[in-house]
Amino acid sequence: MKRGGLLWSWLWMILGILYFFLPLLATFMFSLKALKGVYSFKAYQNVFADPKFVTSFSSSVFWAILTIILGIIVFVPTAYWVRLKVPQLRSAVELITLIPFVVPAIVYVFGLVRTYSHPPLLIVNSPGLLVAGYTILSMPYMYRAIDTGLRAIDVQTLTEAAQSLGAGWGTILFRVILPNIRVSILSGAFLSFAIVLGEYTLAQYLAKPAFGPYIGLLIQNKAYEPAAATIISFALTWAAMGILDLIGRGRQPQLVGGH
Amino acid sequence: MTHLTLSNVSKEFSGTTVVQDFNLDVNKGEFVSFLGPSGCGKTTTLRMIAGFEIPTAGLITINGEDITNNAPNQRNVGMIFQAYALFPNMTVAQNIGFGLRIRKESESVIKDRVAEMLSLIHLESKAGSYPYQLSGGQQQRVALGRALANQPQVLLLDEPLSALDAKIRVQLRSEIRAIQKKMGITAIFVTHDQEEALSISDRIVVMYEGKIEQVGSPFEVYNFPKTAFVANFVGTLNTAAAEVIDPLKGILSMDGVQFVSAENLQVKKKGDAVKFSIRPERFSFASEVKKENVLDCTIENITFLGSVVRIRVKIGNTKFNMDTFNNPFLELPKIGDKDQVTCSREAVLVLDD
Numbered sequence: 283m284k285r286g287g288l289l290w291s292w293l294w295m296i297l298g299i300l301y302f303f304l305p306l307l308a309t310f311m312f313s314l315k316a317l318k319g320v321y322s323f324k325a326y327q328n329v330f331a332d333p334k335f336v337t338s339f340s341s342s343v344f345w346a347i348l349t350i351i352l353g354i355i356v357f358v359p360t361a362y363w364v365r366l367k368v369p370q371l372r373s374a375v376e377l378i379t380l381i382p383f384v385v386p387a388i389v390y391v392f393g394l395v396r397t398y399s400h401p402p403l404l405i406v407n408s409p410g411l412l413v414a415g416y417t418i419l420s421m422p423y424m425y426r427a428i429d430t431g432l433r434a435i436d437v438q439t440l441t442e443a444a445q446s447l448g449a450g451w452g453t454i455l456f457r458v459i460l461p462n463i464r465v466s467i468l469s470g471a472f473l474s475f476a477i478v479l480g481e482y483t484l485a486q487y488l489a490k491p492a493f494g495p496y497i498g499l500l501i502q503n504k505a506y507e508p509a510a511a512t513i514i515s516f517a518l519t520w521a522a523m524g525i526l527d528l529i530g531r532g533r534q535p536q537l538v539g540g541h
Numbered sequence: 542m543t544h545l546t547l548s549n550v551s552k553e554f555s556g557t558t559v560v561q562d563f564n565l566d567v568n569k570g571e572f573v574s575f576l577g578p579s580g581c582g583k584t585t586t587l588r589m590i591a592g593f594e595i596p597t598a599g600l601i602t603i604n605g606e607d608i609t610n611n612a613p614n615q616r617n618v619g620m621i622f623q624a625y626a627l628f629p630n631m632t633v634a635q636n637i638g639f640g641l642r643i644r645k646e647s648e649s650v651i652k653d654r655v656a657e658m659l660s661l662i663h664l665e666s667k668a669g670s671y672p673y674q675l676s677g678g679q680q681q682r683v684a685l686g687r688a689l690a691n692q693p694q695v696l697l698l699d700e701p702l703s704a705l706d707a708k709i710r711v712q713l714r715s716e717i718r719a720i721q722k723k724m725g726i727t728a729i730f731v732t733h734d735q736e737e738a739l740s741i742s743d744r745i746v747v748m749y750e751g752k753i754e755q756v757g758s759p760f761e762v763y764n765f766p767k768t769a770f771v772a773n774f775v776g777t778l779n780t781a782a783a784e785v786i787d788p789l790k791g792i793l794s795m796d797g798v799q800f801v802s803a804e805n806l807q808v809k810k811k812g813d814a815v816k817f818s819i820r821p822e823r824f825s826f827a828s829e830v831k832k833e834n835v836l837d838c839t840i841e842n843i844t845f846l847g848s849v850v851r852i853r854v855k856i857g858n859t860k861f862n863m864d865t866f867n868n869p870f871l872e873l874p875k876i877g878d879k880d881q882v883t884c885s886r887e888a889v890l891v892l893d894d
Contacts, residue, residue, distance in 0.1 A: 435629070436624055440626055442591070446618060446619060448644060449640075457628075462629055
């Protein structure tokens with residue numbers, strides 16, 4: 283690469299880093315000013331002392347894990363089947379997965395409340411509805427990540443090879459397909475995790491404990507604690523995703539063929 | 542003894558017939574190749590035997606058992622693919638043992654069988670390697686070991702050598718044939734490469750537009766093609782149009798040049814238009830004296846092909862290829878020279894309509 287091109291690359295990278303980290307740094311600096319005239323972790327102490335913080339954050343982590351599990355259960359077989367048996371429907375299915383980008387969350391949650399708040403589908407108070415809602419919200423990320431993973435492997439030939447060796451659908455899915463798209467599932471899982479951690483509308487209107495509504499409440503009543511809670515949630519989210527990565531990644535199979 | 546039978550098998554896709562009235566009996570331990578151009582239905586037929594496609598009509602049996610509508614995992618048929626299809630997340634040993642684990646064989650049986658297969662494919666040292674760490678030829682040998690580990694009733698090979706370079710291809714096809722013979726397994730091999738089919742098969746099924754054109758040993762298919770398609774597709778061939786002059790004596794006339802054929806032309810009448818063929822290697826220069834078919838010619842072109850020299854000659858108004866073995870001391874004619882070539886009566890094959 284030419285020297286000028288390299289300089290431009292560095293410039294854009296530094297600008298990108300500043301764009302991402304400056305607001306975070308500003309939030310962090312602001313969170314340290316709870317005591318007048320000195321930098322302190324007072325706001326952090328207050329946040330950790332609040333039992334609602336632990337409850338809401340752990341609830342959101344729990345919802346996020348359930349969302350990821352449900353997403354894998356629903357989207358892996360769907361994307362696999364579409365690729366294998368009805369590839370002509372791929373564009374239609376991709377379009378459907380983009381609906382959460384088009385329908386605002388508030389419209390979506392009122393739709394859920396109206397549909398599921400009277401018999402025979404009276405499940406508006408069930409945590410299952412919240413998880414199902416989150417699964418739909420994270421669908422564009424989860425489905426596309428899985429579909430990208432499937433695109434990188436020869437789904438049809440691997441399936442037929444496994445079938446010719448006596449494998450049924452369950453074995454093919456769990457022992458052949460899933461292990462080979464693990465990284466794609468992980469990237470979808472990270473995005474789902476981040477979305478659920480920061481989500482406000484669904485949890486607020488379905489009246490479930492979650493981190494988004496907690497931050498919202500904190501902003502209304504406190505000055506420095508919301509900034510501290512944001513920094514803590516940022517660190518915890520990255521830590522949780524790191525743990526997820528450690529658990530899920532293992533040895534990733536290389537998909538490139540022979541030499 | 543017939544092991545695999547296909548009776549009146551047909552397959553349609555959206556109203557288009559891709560395989561039509563396919564009939565074939567394959568004996569136990571036989572190596573049969575399906576040979577034909579792209580789109581002739583050879584792979585579809587193989588996939589119907591594997592169970593990946595269900596015939597629109599007809600019957601497929603293995604050992605007398607009707608498997609026409611069985612699921613692929615209920616057939617005990619091994620399959621080898623052009624793209625190897627090894628499971629990227631598994632080592633060589635795990636790939637080979639996959640089918641045995643599905644069958645819930647004991648660990649000791651799996652261990653022994655995997656070791657046996659690794660020895661068979663000469664990859665003992667690669668048991669712990671992943672597919673991406675192997676060359677294409679090694680990957681295909683693992684695929685062979687994996688398919689054979691299950692002791693399938695029939696081994697299906699779908700253009701397994703197409704993705705390999707020429708040298709490995711020749712080496713691996715010999716290995717496949719040797720292993721197939723050693724294990725006595727019935728094998729169906731799909732290829733569009735006639736040299737591959739001729740070199741490896743007990744019998745060849747030549748297919749064209751969904752139909753069988755000819756079934757026979759490589760010797761029969763090459764030397765005695767029954768149709769113009771087989772004659773043209775298998776090997777290099779000269780074909781020309783002629784007129785029957787004397788059906789009893791097998792005399793034909795092409796542009797006024799007479800050819801004598803050993804074939805029985807009694808069903809033809811004098812003046813009938815026919816097509817005949819002559820393999821390039823059946824021509825020789827007329828200095829090697831022959832009684833019939835001494836033909837005046839002009840040398841049009843000379844191509845050196847390594848072990849063979851291909852000479853293009855013009856007989857009458859028609860151009861023919863003539864192959865002669867390369868010999869460093871061979872005195873080749875020059876382009877434009879007038880010469881005489883000859884071929885035996887048996888070399889002149891009159892083709893079916």
